[in-house]
Amino acid sequence: MNNQNLIDLLHEVGGADDYFKGVSRPREMLPDNILLFSRNDRGILSPGIISPDLHQRWVLIISLRGRGNVKIDCSCESLGPAETLLIPPLHLHSYAKIAKSLNWAFVTFDWPQHTVSSVAWRGVRRLGPDARILLSSFIQEWIRPARDGLLLSSRLYRLLRALYPIHDPKETDHSVNLIGSVHALQLNHPGIRLAELARRLSMSESHLRSRFREEAGLSIGRYLRETRLRRAASWIKEEGLSVKCVSERAGYPDVCTFSRSFSRLFGYSPSTMR
Secondary structure (H helix, E strand, O other), rough: OHHHHHHHHHHOOOOOOOOOOOOOOOOOOOOOOEEEEOOOOOOHHHOOOOOOOOOOOEEEEEEEEEEEEEEEEOOOEEOOOOEEEOOOOOEEEEOOOOOOOOOOEEEHHHHHHHOOOEEOOOOEEEEHHHHHHHHHHHHHHHHHHOOOOOHHHHHHHHHHHOOOOOOOOOOOOOOOOOOHHHHHHHHHHOOHHHHHHHHOOOOOOOHHHHHHHHHHHOOOOHHHHHHHHHHHHHHHHHHHHHHHHHHHHHOOHHHHHHHHHHHHEEEEHHHHHH
């Protein structure tokens, strides 16, 4: 682009109606700690590995070729070519009926200040022409040898904006990352109870319950229970501990109670896993 091109552009800019009011940047914080990877083998999508923790990051799945079912908690979405699906933190997801030939892109990221209540994330979205251009610019920035993190983040943000309605986050309500705080406490104190969590976070149990459900989209009781059981499953599988030992470490009153809860979540008993 030469000087004349720039001059022609400036003619289109013209003057300013108000010299004290410009274009503001979005109030929301941009995505951070971004990871982009692709999958073209359906076997990789179902490795049979149980993570000890519920996923703490947002996951954007983009299908360019191949159809498959994505189960999110208790619901199931059919994802086909030129479609996307956004999964918030703490929502378990698995795959079924995946096409033999596929090209799916996965973007996982942290999104400070954003919760399930600030993003209309449910349901499959079409990847229209505008979103395709934004996705292309995002991928091109990712594969650059000297990719720019700020540019990458802004391009992902624009793609998310094009696909999913985003409400202005309430800075006063979400100034503290409650999900991260609860996760850290449970990580350091396996089997911690709700009353103790509330005390350590300096809030009432009822306020903790409502705040957590608003931010995470699920009850804190379910989160604590499932995280405790997934950690127990990893102890059985990775450390080879007995079911009795694991039930005690996980804070269950007896093996029978532990086995019932374990079977309800995973579909098979802890002894079967062992």
